[in-house]
Amino acid sequence: MSKKYYIETLGCAMNVRDSEHMIAELSLKEGYEAAESLEEADLILINTCSVREKPVHKLFSEIGQFSKRKKAGAKIGVCGCTASHLGEEIIKRAPSVDFVLGARNVSKITEVLHRPKAVEVDIDYDESSYAFGEFRTSLYKAFINISIGCDKQCSFCIVPHTRGEEISIPAELILQEAQKAARTGAKEIFLLGQNVNNYGRRFSGEHPKMDFTDLLKAVSEIEEVERIRFTSPHPLHMDDAFLEEFAKNPKICKSMHMPLQSGSTRILKAMKRGYSKEWFLDRAFRLREMVPDVSISTDIIVGFPGERDEDFEDTMDVIEQVRFEQIFSFKYSPRPMTPAREYEGQVPDEVGSKRLKRVQERHNEMLDEMKEERLGRLYEVYFEELKPGGMVAGRTGNNWLVHARGSEELLGRTARVKIVETSRLGSVGEIVA
Numbered sequence: 001m002s003k004k005y006y007i008e009t010l011g012c013a014m015n016v017r018d019s020e021h022m023i024a025e026l027s028l029k030e031g032y033e034a035a036e037s038l039e040e041a042d043l044i045l046i047n048t049c050s051v052r053e054k055p056v057h058k059l060f061s062e063i064g065q066f067s068k069r070k071k072a073g074a075k076i077g078v079c080g081c082t083a084s085h086l087g088e089e090i091i092k093r094a095p096s097v098d099f100v101l102g103a104r105n106v107s108k109i110t111e112v113l114h115r116p117k118a119v120e121v122d123i124d125y126d127e128s129s130y131a132f133g134e135f136r137t138s139l140y141k142a143f144i145n146i147s148i149g150c151d152k153q154c155s156f157c158i159v160p161h162t163r164g165e166e167i168s169i170p171a172e173l174i175l176q177e178a179q180k181a182a183r184t185g186a187k188e189i190f191l192l193g194q195n196v197n198n199y200g201r202r203f204s205g206e207h208p209k210m211d212f213t214d215l216l217k218a219v220s221e222i223e224e225v226e227r228i229r230f231t232s233p234h235p236l237h238m239d240d241a242f243l244e245e246f247a248k249n250p251k252i253c254k255s256m257h258m259p260l261q262s263g264s265t266r267i268l269k270a271m272k273r274g275y276s277k278e279w280f281l282d283r284a285f286r287l288r289e290m291v292p293d294v295s296i297s298t299d300i301i302v303g304f305p306g307e308r309d310e311d312f313e314d315t316m317d318v319i320e321q322v323r324f325e326q327i328f329s330f331k332y333s334p335r336p337m338t339p340a341r342e343y344e345g346q347v348p349d350e351v352g353s354k355r356l357k358r359v360q361e362r363h364n365e366m367l368d369e370m371k372e373e374r375l376g377r378l379y380e381v382y383f384e385e386l387k388p389g390g391m392v393a394g395r396t397g398n399n400w401l402v403h404a405r406g407s408e409e410l411l412g413r414t415a416r417v418k419i420v421e422t423s424r425l426g427s428v429g430e431i432v433a
């Protein structure tokens, strides 16, 4: 009988892809299959996130629960960013854990599995040229890593300490992967990296020079690829050539993530983001000028140390001016190993909560206005998922979720849809062609 794995993935799209890589390695080299439940699994993996504090606290209570529920002899492995940052402390605090595998070491999964109490958390480990086995969570969309690590040193962020220095994955590997995925039904390619538009800054070994704009062009030349998305680009590297390619290349979906973090130039400086409020607005306006229907999403941190009322008003001002379709907003949470943790002027929790509430309430009002604008309009929707009640779900190029009546034969296809109902969370449409 084959061995079974159970995996829980927290955090960002990079973690989702790391989980896919581990599953591919486990099934290719060890014959593992997915378990229906945790109780049935021979191997339980928790792929963790440490960008905020909450998931780290949750990890230890979860390990406790999983060890009670697991079957006798089943192993527990803790992987991902928290594994990188806490290392062997995890096994000391939770002896039921069998191994710890860092976010930059996922290619070693089938090796650590057989080494009792192994701790592999080397953030200098270079797996940029490692050809992982194939596994995709979705048949219709392929996540492809284009770089590992991050060279920025944003003062609030733990990622450079958990994923290490940035190394670009050679373009030939990315293109091979994209070609294979598109030929086997994933017509949407999702390029992933902490800082995608810094692509090509550093390769391991000799590789032809290529930047992110060139990479986008190369992926779009693969005939079977219909749609390209990417995350996360950094506002600092949004030069004209990149924005022009984004605007004119019909295969690139017209949704852009522009992580603002703060609208105050003073706070952006303290965050070490490398751009000003004016630069951010200039890039967002240039983008809207070139692609009027573009959907822009963002990340915002409120209550960063030293944030005064006027700094927060600058953030609100950018929200008003850019009208983001999606805002991932958070209260600042001090992370280990980050300079901002030691900054003076930590903002009281209740002030942070009030500011967060204001961002979210104003954004909800804006979403209500935006959803009205969608009613009755036609969009190209790429369908990816079957839903209960004879429905299918997909996304417009500008990343709005749309449900429509339909069945399996719509999956992996793009159809023209008229929007007949909208809410903040998505729309319902009727297929017109």
Ligand code: SF4
Pocket (backbone or CB within 6 Å): 150, 151, 152, 153, 154, 157, 158, 159, 160, 194, 195, 234
């Ligand atoms: S760009 Fe900044 S926020 Fe993003 S992963 Fe790198 S250090 Fe963290």
